[in-house]
Amino acid sequence: xxxxxxxxxITAMLGDAGFVVSDRCAVRPKSFDxxxxxxxxxxxxxxxxxxxxxxAATGAELRRLGTYLDATPIxxxxxxxxxxLKPDVTYFRHGVPVISPDTAVQLFxxxxxxxxxxxxxxxxxxxxxxxxxxxxxxxxxxxxxxxKELGVSRRTVSKYEDGMNASVxxxxxxxELFDAPLTAPVDxxxxxxxxREADPMxxxxxADPDDAPVVAVLRRAGFSxxxxxxxxxxxxxxDEEGRGRGDAESTVLTGHSEFNRTAEKRARIMASIGNVTxxxxxxxxxxxxxxxxxxxxxxxxxxVEDVDDAETLRDIIRERSDVEEPx
Numbered sequence: 001x002x003x004x005x006x007x008x009x010i011t012a013m014l015g016d017a018g019f020v021v022s023d024r025c026a027v028r029p030k031s032f033d034x035x036x037x038x039x040x041x042x043x044x045x046x047x048x049x050x051x052x053x054x055x056a057a058t059g060a061e062l063r064r065l066g067t068y069l070d071a072t073p074i075x076x077x078x079x080x081x082x083x084x085l086k087p088d089v090t091y092f093r094h095g096v097p098v099i100s101p102d103t104a105v106q107l108f109x110x111x112x113x114x115x116x117x118x119x120x121x122x123x124x125x126x127x128x129x130x131x132x133x134x135x136x137x138x139x140x141x142x143x144x145x146x147x148k149e150l151g152v153s154r155r156t157v158s159k160y161e162d163g164m165n166a167s168v169x170x171x172x173x174x175x176e177l178f179d180a181p182l183t184a185p186v187d188x189x190x191x192x193x194x195x196r197e198a199d200p201m202x203x204x205x206x207a208d209p210d211d212a213p214v215v216a217v218l219r220r221a222g223f224s225x226x227x228x229x230x231x232x233x234x235x236x237x238x239d240e241e242g243r244g245r246g247d248a249e250s251t252v253l254t255g256h257s258e259f260n261r262t263a264e265k266r267a268r269i270m271a272s273i274g275n276v277t278x279x280x281x282x283x284x285x286x287x288x289x290x291x292x293x294x295x296x297x298x299x300x301x302x303x304v305e306d307v308d309d310a311e312t313l314r315d316i317i318r319e320r321s322d323v324e325e326p327x
Contacts, residue, residue, distance in 0.1 A: 001078065007033055007047045009101065010076050017108040019043070023272040027265060031061040031230035035071070035276045041189060042071035042277055051077035051091065051098050059094025060202035061230050067201065068226055068236040068251065069277050072189050073097075076104050090117040090186045095199040097192045113185035116168055117195045125171040126184040126195060133161040135178040149177060165195065205229050213301060214256045214284045222310040223252070232269045233281070239310040250310075252317060255283040259290070259298070267293035282317045297321045 001009075007024065011034060014021050019036040034045040044065055048054060054075055062073035075098040079085060085100035092098060099107065099114065106112040116123050136146055147154045150173055160166055166174070174182050186192050207215050207227040211234055218225050223237040232255075239250040253270045257263050263283060270281035271294040281296040290298045297320030307313050 001049070003047065003049045006049060006076075006078065006101065010034070010045065010047050010104065013101075013105055014043075014045075014108060019108070020276055022276045023269055025232050025269055025273075027232050027262070027269065029230040030232065031058050031065065031228070032073070035069075035273050037276045037278075042069060044069070044071045044073045046073070046075045046096075048075060048077040050079055050081060051075055051085070051093055052081050054093045054096065054098075056094050058230055059096050061228060062096050063094075064202055064204065064226065065228070065231065065236065066191070068238065069279070071277065072191055074099065074188065076101060086116075086123075088114045088116055089123060090114045090188060090192055090195070092118070092192070092196050095196065097186075097188050097196070099188065107188060113188060115183050115185050117186050117192065119195075123168045124165045124195070125168055126186070127160055127163070127166050127171060127174070128182055128184055129161045129163040131180070132174065132178075132182050135180055135182070136161075139178065146177075150174070208234065211235070211256050214254065217284075217301075217304050217307060218254065218313075220308050221313045223313075225254070232266045232273070239314065241310065250314075251277075251279040252314075253277075253279055253281040253296075255281070255296075257283075257285070259283075259285040259288040264293055267296040267298070271295040280314075280317050280321055282320075292320050292322075295321050 011021055014036045019038040022035040025033055032044045033047050036043045036045060044062055046062065066073040073096050075093060075096055077085060077098060085091060087100055087102040090097050090099055103114050116125055143154045143157050147157045150170060171183050186195055204226050215225050218237050222241065223239050226236045228235055233253040234256050235254040237252045237254045253274055255266055255270060267283045274281040283296050283298050284301055285298060286301055288298050288300060292298055297317045299316060299320060304313065
């Protein structure tokens with residue numbers, strides 16, 4: 001299956017699962033292909049035929065964007081360089097959860113989360129240690145007896161009961177012995193933090209020098225500016241005071257360039273993403289006869305040279321965002 005066909009299938013599947021799905025990010029470079037929302041769940045979706053194509057820089061940006069937009073970054077793919085992705089297994093690339101299309105259908109359509117995750121050395125599951133200890137005690141089995149049944153050390157069994165994860169084979173053997181479900185699903189919607197290695201959050205990259213005037217305006221107005229390298233926008237800007245009040249307009253997708261066809265295309269994509277993530281979007285330009293593009297505010301730089309507070313800037317963005325364009 002081609003990547004384009006896979007992307008179309010994933011888009012349709014998310015729609016069937018009740019997600020509102022953004023337009024495709026049909027610009028390059030791009031750290032994600034789609035944004036989708038269902039209730040309070042927001043996904044940043046990257047679709048790849050070969051998931052090993054996800055490089056470290058893109059993985060880092062996906063994780064940062066997930067933090068800024070309160071979203072879960074996720075990759076849906078078909079294979080690695082060595083094998084097809086297995087169903088019911090969560091993989092990881094650069095700290096981002098990776099699943100197959102079949103696993104995605106089970107998770108988002110059927111509501112069945114994966115039970116297995118891949119890590120160096122093989123496939124593993126999360127054991128419910130307290131439940132295992134209860135089952136062993138009710139069976140009047142000692143740690144040593146269970147260790148002998150499993151072919152492991154007594155200390156290893158004790159670690160299982162303390163919460164250490166186990167191989168798929170060990171988990172299957174335990175469930176056969178006690179005739180009880182002892183495994184917990186992988187919480188993909190929380191980034192699978194309970195099973196992946198706790199990599200530190202990557203730091204923001206430096207802003208493009210060409211964007212320095214925009215960054216200066218935003219920071220002077222009280223926004224925190226988080227530059228991006230591979231998104232259809234140049235930064236995610238946050239009014240920390242407004243964010244603390246739960247103000248949906250406190251997070252703004254921010255673009256900047258001369259206003260041309262490419263800029264207009266990016267502005268439309270930003271508007272679509274903003275509709276899904278419930279954020280505003282703004283595109284700063286030197287000159288333009290437009291005030292908005294599909295809900296993305298278009299602002300000339302000289303209009304905001306003297307703006308020094310977040311409320312004033314938000315008012316301008318809101319007014320431009322709500323402008324109805326001529327048919």
